[in-house]
Amino acid sequence: MARTSSAGTGRAQRSALAITAALLSLAGAAAIWLPFAWSTSPAKALTDGDLWYLAAPFLLAIPIAAALILVLVTGSLRPGAQWGARTLAGCAMAVFAVFIVGAVREDPPGADLEDWLALLVPLVIAADGRRS
């Protein structure tokens, strides 16, 4: 009985999280066109050239929003959509890896703590996301 109640609470918390994530993912999709820094939005950075590899993963907010809403409404995703999600995640990680390798080669982080944080925090997240 207590276990059922606890499982129900856990499911409810996960649903609330999924709804929050779905709503905020729409904001994330809108953020593609909002100025992020230096009056430049990810959409502008995509077309301007130099920082496209930093801007491209922001586009993930659109399929994430679509997938979160689909999961909320239908309760699942088709296998094709799930493979698509994995492929998009892999592509974004690959773009990030290429960027990190290039950036470290070109300008290795020195004694600046902010440089090290900008390098290590994403790597820790990437390592945790791929752990199985």
Place this chain on the structure above:
Amino acid sequence: MIRWRPGPTAAQAEEAVALMEAAFLVNAALCLLAFAGEREIGWYVTLAVSAAFAAHVLAAARGGR
């Protein structure tokens, strides 16, 4: 933590979404840290979105165990 095979259950669908969210988070963390001194509206929105995605990824990971 996260299975790599698709399946019909909601948990498996959430895991696929969580992988996209993790990929988004990796880049968002870099951008949030790198541009912390030049914050504009998109920076704050990305911070809020990242917090929600991080919580969802953690919940999906716990559910997948």
